[in-house]
Amino acid sequence: MNVECDLDKVSAYADSQRGEYENNLKKLVDLAGVSMEPDRKSEILKTAAMAVQLLESHGATAKVVETAGYPVVIGEFHSGSENPTVTVYNHLDVQPADGAEWQSPPFEMKIVGDTYLGRGTTDDKGPALAVLYAAAYAHKNGLPINVKFIWELEEEIGSPSFAQFLLDNESALKTNSVVISDTIWVSRERPAIPYGLRGLQGCLFKLKTGAKDVHSGLTGGLARNPIAELCDLIAACFDAKSGEVKIPGFYDDVRAINEAELNNFVASGFDVGSFKKAHELLSTRTEDARDASARIWARPTFEVHGITGGYSGPGVKTIVPHQAEAKISMRLVPDQDPDKIIAALEKFVKAHNKDVEIVKEGTLKPFLGEFTGPYAEAASAAMKTAFKADAAFTREGGSIGAVVSMQETLKVPIVFLGLSLPEHGYHAINENFDWQQARGGIIMFIDYFARLAKIK
């Protein structure tokens, strides 16, 4: 089958599936599988059961695999062991949603024209279903490729059981490549293929200098001030105006970004003005699109999320606080190693203020895939087939823990073919998805699978 030349047939297939796609998306969205809320467990389990049923009803094998946390659903369209295998990763758990703020109830999917409104429509149930329809078509039409599915149900809580799941099921998950459909384009006009993710290292700085808050008239000038000392420490760690981190060794392993990458970032349609508007930022550290896109996608950060301690009510209460805590994280980029970074930070903090205690919080490693080579080429060609525009290779500033786990265990190329748009309200109120992206996604994945079938 030469799908690249059979666009009419593939498009007609996508259109013929619209009604069924919408029915199934609604069934999935109406299940409030919020992994962050423990009392939603039964909805998570129902989601897993429905996922198995969806895979089986399209002709795939499927099962629920138990883990220490919520289960993972795996499935496969098998065409023959001599054929290459691609593994599709999506997640079917969703972010919480406070119905009072929404235009319509978040867990009752509403169709308005081409738009699907509801929690999980774009992140990540809509894209997951689009891939399923593409794989079912590829299978029915005898495409020589095996398509495996991994549908996770703990992505929104940081994939706590996923690394172990991969290790426990290594042989069942053997594959030649992975494709993930859980990322966002920069603008509707320009498909984006991210190939890098930032990592994260969180920590708390804690300082205690007394047993209780004391009067500044009695003790001020002599008593130490832990809030001020933490501010001084933070100022030593990084330059708040430029964002430059001053911890020795912090930038040692940062992989340089080349000109081609920077050109791609800007070609994605990234624009500082729209970015500021979208995120309601009054001003930013730069107005330059090249510098700005590199800052959010490919440069590491040091961030202060909050400082607690002392008095925070109205007016001024003249106390000297006795303890303070600063909530810190660093976004890390390839090839920074979180262990090395936290060691450098600890050494720096101890030298600067020996009384500050560092409490290590969550860790996620950065990810770097490829933006050249056969898989990247197949991805960008498939995007062009479906969306009639050249894809831009970008990176994402956030982290997806499952990606690094898959890279470490499966040891194969990982490609991101996302379908979400900035206006889809990822993790926000009134989350939505639309038929144009779903339809394009079905066509894109059929074309992508056809191209992968030729990579031996």
Ligand SMILES: [Zn+2]
């Ligand atoms: Zn997601």
